[in-house]
Amino acid sequence: MKERIVPVRSDLDIVTARVEGREMAKELGFGVIDQARIATAISELTRNIVQYAEEGRAIIRELDSGGRRGIEIICEDQGPGIPDVELALRDGYSTSKSLGMGMSGARRLMDEFEIVSELGVGTTVTIRKWLR
Amino acid sequence: MIEASRIPILKIGDFLVASIQVELYDKSAVMFKDNLLQRIYETKAKGLILDLTAVEVVDSFMGRIITEVGQMARLMGTRLVITGLQPAVAITLVELGLELHGVNTALNLEKGIAALNRLIAEGEGA
Numbered sequence: 001m002k003e004r005i006v007p008v009r010s011d012l013d014i015v016t017a018r019v020e021g022r023e024m025a026k027e028l029g030f031g032v033i034d035q036a037r038i039a040t041a042i043s044e045l046t047r048n049i050v051q052y053a054e055e056g057r058a059i060i061r062e063l064d065s066g067g068r069r070g071i072e073i074i075c076e077d078q079g080p081g082i083p084d085v086e087l088a089l090r091d092g093y094s095t096s097k098s099l100g101m102g103m104s105g106a107r108r109l110m111d112e113f114e115i116v117s118e119l120g121v122g123t124t125v126t127i128r129k130w131l132r
Numbered sequence: 133m134i135e136a137s138r139i140p141i142l143k144i145g146d147f148l149v150a151s152i153q154v155e156l157y158d159k160s161a162v163m164f165k166d167n168l169l170q171r172i173y174e175t176k177a178k179g180l181i182l183d184l185t186a187v188e189v190v191d192s193f194m195g196r197i198i199t200e201v202g203q204m205a206r207l208m209g210t211r212l213v214i215t216g217l218q219p220a221v222a223i224t225l226v227e228l229g230l231e232l233h234g235v236n237t238a239l240n241l242e243k244g245i246a247a248l249n250r251l252i253a254e255g256e257g258a
Contacts, residue, residue, distance in 0.1 A: 011158035018189055019155065036188060036220035040228065043191040047158070091229055101192045105228035 002027065003061040008049045008075075017058040018042045024060055025071055029131055037109040038071060038129055044102035045075040045125050053079020053122065063128060070111075070130035078122040085117055139164055141171045147248060148175060149241070151183035161197050168201055172210050179248035180205055183241060185216030195230040202235045211251045212236065215244035 002024055006017040022039040030038065042058060049056040056077030063070040082088045091104045103125075107113040112128040141150045148171055156164060172180060182201065184190070190198070202212040214237045217225075225232065236251060238244040 015155050015157045022188070033220040033223055036218075036224045037227070039189045040191050040224045043189055043193075044228075047191070047193060101229045105192060105230075108227050108229070109224060 001062045001064065003059065006046075006058045006060065008046045008056050008058055008077075009054070011047075011050060014043055014046045014050060017046045017060070021058075021060050021071075021073060024062070025129075028062060028069065028071055030071070030129070034129060038073070041106040041109040041127055042073055042075075044106040045073070045127070048102055048123075048125075049075060049077045049079070053077030055079075056122075063130070068130055070128055072126065072128045074124060074126050076122065076124040081119040081121055081123055082115075082117040083119060085115055089115075137163075137167070139167075141168060143171075143175050143177065146178040147181060147245065148172065148177045148179070149181045149183065151185065153186045156194070158193055161194060165197050165201050165204075169204055169208070172205055172208055177210055178252050179245075180210055180212045181215055181241065181244045181248065182212060183215045183244075184221065185218070185240075187221060188218065190217075190221050190225055190230075192228060192230060195225060195228070195232060199232055199235060211248055211255070213238050213244045213247045213251070215239070215241050 004020050006013060006020055008017060018039040021042040022035050025035045025038045046058055059074040061072050063072045089104050091101060106127060110127040110129050114126045117123040138154060139150055139152055141148055150168060198214065205212045214235055217237060236247055238247045
């Protein structure tokens with residue numbers, strides 16, 4: 001099973017993570033539009049890490065579950081955590097100067113989206129897309 | 133910041149044309165925006181074409197930069213047209229919820245120049 005771990009500390013790593021994600025998506029057989037969706041979702045989530053937690057990592061890996069194949073990306077940090085996850089997932093909500101479309105947008109671009117966040121402990125966002 | 137300075141900003145008549153051919157990270161995208169506005173000021177260009185044919189990912193950060201370039205250029209009396217948006221980029225932008233409001237787009241460079249001429253003519257008529 002393919003797996004790549006990208007440390008995320010700066011805006012340079014955002015590019016590395018999305019390029020790695022796109023490459024793996026391509027290797028797994030995703031079409032160009034899904035490759036763009038996956039790369040864009042990774043870009044949004046890793047930017048959140050740089051912006052709010054300063055440091056974290058992205059784990060990009062192949063999925064093979066009961067004959068279904070796909071890609072999973074786990075973006076995790078030990079940052080401050082998100083006080084209100086529901087609010088953070090709302091379109092246009094942002095505590096920084098961004099457009100606030102990152103988290104909700106990443107959810108729309110992927111098939112599955114899970115978020116676990118605890119104040120003072122960190123945030124883990126898991127996204128998945130399945131091959132059809 | 134090598135990436136931003138590697139993007140040539142070409143002057144053709146009254147227009148500037150810049151084509152992004154490299155992966156821009158956040159800081160280089162901001163620097164590129166500043167370079168574009170400086171070139172507009174120096175050349176007094178009436179129009180700017182930003183060609184995204186080679187760009188494979190436009191996320192919310194890059195979307196904001198593009199929208200800002202359009203707004204800032206407009207304040208300086210210059211119109212912006214985006215050209216060459218890939219289908220995958222257009223799809224992800226809409227799904228992301230970023231429709232780049234107020235940004236004019238055209239299919240390719242030729243149509244982009246025609247769109248700029250039209251926008252400028254409309255502006256002068258008004």
